[in-house]
Amino acid sequence: MTKLIRSRTTILSLTALAVGGLALGGHAAPANAEASWKGKKFNVVIRSSPGGGYDFYGRLIARHMPKYLPGKPKSIATNMSGAGGIVAANYLMHRAKRDGTEIAILTRAVTLAQKMGEPGIKYDVAKLNPIGSTTASTWVWVIDGKHPVKSLTDLRKFKGMVKFSGTGRGSASYQRVKMLEVDGYPVRVITGYDGNEEKTLAIARGDVHATSGSYESLRTLINDMNLTIFARMGNHPGTKGAEQATEVMSKKGASLAAFASAQDQAGRPFFGPPGLKPDVLKALRVAFRDSLKDKDLMREANKAKRSIGYVGGEEMVKLYAKILNAPQSVVTDFKGLMAVPEDKIKGKLVSVKKGGRVLQIGGKTVRVSKSRSKIKIGGAKGKRGALKAGMSCQIVAGKRGKRLEAKTIDCKM
Numbered sequence: 400m401t402k403l404i405r406s407r408t409t410i411l412s413l414t415a416l417a418v419g420g421l422a423l424g425g426h427a428a429p430a431n432a433e434a435s436w437k438g439k440k441f442n443v444v445i446r447s448s449p450g451g452g453y454d455f456y457g458r459l460i461a462r463h464m465p466k467y468l469p470g471k472p473k474s475i476a477t478n479m480s481g482a483g484g485i486v487a488a489n490y491l492m493h494r495a496k497r498d499g500t501e502i503a504i505l506t507r508a509v510t511l512a513q514k515m516g517e518p519g520i521k522y523d524v525a526k527l528n529p530i531g532s533t534t535a536s537t538w539v540w541v542i543d544g545k546h547p548v549k550s551l552t553d554l555r556k557f558k559g560m561v562k563f564s565g566t567g568r569g570s571a572s573y574q575r576v577k578m579l580e581v582d583g584y585p586v587r588v589i590t591g592y593d594g595n596e597e598k599t600l601a602i603a604r605g606d607v608h609a610t611s612g613s614y615e616s617l618r619t620l621i622n623d624m625n626l627t628i629f630a631r632m633g634n635h636p637g638t639k640g641a642e643q644a645t646e647v648m649s650k651k652g653a654s655l656a657a658f659a660s661a662q663d664q665a666g667r668p669f670f671g672p673p674g675l676k677p678d679v680l681k682a683l684r685v686a687f688r689d690s691l692k693d694k695d696l697m698r699e700a701n702k703a704k705r706s707i708g709y710v711g712g713e714e715m716v717k718l719y720a721k722i723l724n725a726p727q728s729v730v731t732d733f734k735g736l737m738a739v740p741e742d743k744i745k746g747k748l749v750s751v752k753k754g755g756r757v758l759q760i761g762g763k764t765v766r767v768s769k770s771r772s773k774i775k776i777g778g779a780k781g782k783r784g785a786l787k788a789g790m791s792c793q794i795v796a797g798k799r800g801k802r803l804e805a806k807t808i809d810c811k812m
Contacts, residue, residue, distance in 0.1 A: 434499060434682040437470030443669075444495070444503035446487035448480040455705060456533045456667045457504040460687070463696040467686035472500070482770060484509065485519045492522035495672040499679040502530055502671050507662045509670075510722045514730060519770050525723060528671040528680050529715035531687040535708045536666035537633025538575060539617060539641065542609035543602050544625040551630045551647040554584050562607040563588045564598040572598065575611050575659060577736045582652030599624055613663070614638050615706050632660035651732070658729050661722050665710045684712045742803060744794045748786065748810070755783030758794075758805070765796050765805050772805040777812060786810065 441464075445457035461476040479487040484506030495501040506512070510524045540551075540563075548554045548561060565572040565588045576588040589607055592598045598610040599620045614621075614628070614635045621628065628641040645653040645660075671683055690696055691709045700707050742763075749759040758765045767774075767783045774781040776790075792810040796803045 433469070434676070434679045435470045436465070436468045436472035436500065439470065439472045439498075439500050441465050441468065441472040441474040442501045443474065443476045444487050444491060444501060445476055445478045446480065446484040446503065446505050448478055452705075453504055453506070453667065454478065455703060459696060459699060459705075460504070460533065460669065460690065462699075463693050464686050464690040466693070467689040469682060479503075482519050483512070483517075485512065485517065485522075488527075489519075489521040491527065491670060491672050497672050497674040499671065499675060499683055502669055502683065504667060504669050507536070507666050507668060509662075509668065510719045511659075511662050514722055514725065515734065524719050526673045528673065528675050528683075529665075529712040529719070530669045530671055530680075530683050531691075531712050532665035532668045532710035532715065533691065533708070534615065534666040534706050535633070535635075535710050536663040537614040537631055537635035537638050538571075538611065538660055538663055539614045539621075539628045539633075539638055540575070540579075540609060540611045540630040540644075541599075541617060541621055541626040541628050544627045546608055546627070548608075549627055549629055551584075551642045551644065554579070554586070554629065555647075557585055559585065561586050561609055564592045564601040564607045564610045565590045566592055566594070566598070571659075572611050574733075574736045575656075578652060578655050578659065579648075581655075581732075581736070582648050595620060599626070602626070613666070615666075632656055633663060654726075654729050655732055655736070658722065658725050658733055661718055664718055665715050666708075668710075668715060680712075687712075741806070742796045744792075744796060746792070748788050748790045748792055751786050751788050755786040758786065760792060760794060763796075763803060765794055766799070766802050767805050767808065772808060774808045774810075776810050781810070787812075 441461070443457050443461040445454050447453040458476050461474045465472050465474045479490060481487070487503050488505050488509055491503045491505070495503070513520055513522070513524055542548055542561070548557055554561065563576045563586060565576060573588055573590055576586055579586045592601060595612050595616055598612070599617070601607045602610060603624060614631070614633070614637060618637060620626070628638055630644045630647070631638045631641045632644050644656045648656055669687060671680060675683070688709060688711065691707055697707065744761045744763060744765065746761045751758055756767055758767060769783065772783065774783060774786070776785055786808070790810040790812060792808060794805050795807045796805045
């Protein structure tokens, strides 16, 4: 049985150190002997906390993949959440063992985050070793079945405005409607909905006409609520007949769509650290592939209503190269989709709670992130724990989900 072990604070706070001579993804150091895991412990690092899709697939692989590794090692699973998956990726890059006894399921956006220059990244996907993915996701845009729009072609010609439900600004459900908007389609996204059920209930209530999300997550709701899939990015059999967005959008729009959807083709990606020997990497990839054919694994997945769709490590190498090599113009356009309007607040801090994590100023509640919020106190770099009620501050903040989060804080005593 896979044992759940608590993520250690020391691991989560490790600063990634530079590592020299690391192999490019899919390549490795010379092998000296046939790979074997006999008598060893096999650890699967999971990028999120217990519960949810990444945790399910991480534990599924930890339970069944060791049966197909030479030596059939015992396995454990380690939850290592933090910074949207960046903590786990940094750990795999710089601290994980390089003998094949540690792999990780990382966020599907691991490469996109690197290309976008997200703060805190100390890894390089080109130097990690993709092992395989348990799923390949298909993104869909869906609309009320009674609506006259049945395709992207229809939407282009539609005279009215089609309203979409989304979660927060910067989320995939927001970005991928904005992609249609900047490509000239008559759409508008309304944010603030929690998850797919709320997004689709908004359609049933008539608050909006449509929404978007992964087909794997929306599948049951599409059937239950008589929704029409009018566009897709991906090839799940259940979406057959819907137009492929990249084939219908303008050249610029198709470039954005292809860039955004590339990560979905490896929806639950597993990686090994840099520097794996060729025979070790090959054994890991073969064991991963064979474990997804295991009857017990499939029984568990079916019972949990989770999809299994194998994507090989070699295919992932090519997939991520497309993202990393994307033209800067596409990256700039995509960043525009994620731009969050800024809120400038000036005044005295009324209260400071939770060690500087929550501020009250100008009648607003502002959250302060340890990694994302940049703080100055008296003109010098400061920490949120040093913020005190009564300080005169200028804060630039933006929405992160439903919360207002500080981007910059400049305070005086």
